Amino acid sequence: MSLKKFGEFILENEEERTYSFEELPDESKEKALERYRDINTDYIDWHDPIIEGFDEDMKGLGLDNIEVKFTGFYSQGDGASFTARVDDEEKFLMNALDIKSSTEFLDMGDDKDTSRDDDDLRQLVGDLRNIGYDTREKLTPDDLYMEIVRISSRYSHENTIEASVEMEELDIEDDDRDWDKFQDEMESMITGWARDESRELYSRLSKYYEELQEDEAVAETLILNDYEFNLDGEIV
Secondary structure (H helix, E strand, O other): OOHHHHHHHHHHHHHHHOOOOOEEEEEEHHHHHHHHHHOOOOOOOOOOHHHHHHOOOOOHHHHOEEEEEEOOOOOOEEEEEEEEEEHHHHHHHHHHOOOOOOOOOOOOOOOOOOOOOOOOOOOOHHHHHHHOOOOOOEEEEHHEEEEEEOOOOOOOOOOEEEEEEEEEEOOOOOOOHHHHHHHHHHHHHHHHHHHHHHHHHHHHHHHHHHOOOOOOHHHHHHOOOEEEOOOOOEEE
């Protein structure tokens, strides 16, 4: 065999040889990392750890029937949001909205026998404490039906959801309290909270997505799956 032919044989043999990711030359590793940058995110369930964690957090706040929708991450209109039903009204009001009371949902008056200095519910949101003027009948958490509903299906961002609050009717004659205002304020408060949570969820999803595409994460997947590569960084 001539020297030239022997050299060609060595070159051909080198080109046909396969390598583990760790055996690749640095230049080939870089090619492999760029070629398979999406390997951890190019499947439908990559986001499961974040969604499952969010679902668990929301259930801990008294929500149920939680459905998350999101799109991402680099187009106009991208975002995340969720719909849910409040299953445990008292837990939701105390832990999600930070409204605390050991006795009643809303003290509508200043009767010293019923009012408590530590009853944050009387100060629900600003003017709410001025809605009514006596303690003839009080609203309790069980008197509310609260949901987070979707108002648009075109996008997935936080502004596509809002709160819906229904109240048990109080059978009181000559009741001059502004219950409609109370209901509107409750819906506004819950909507603001739900949209804040949606923005936080989207931030967590985006961060996790970027982490899965970092060199270290991609390399780990290529190594753990025992892929074999050629010198162009292609899986063979």
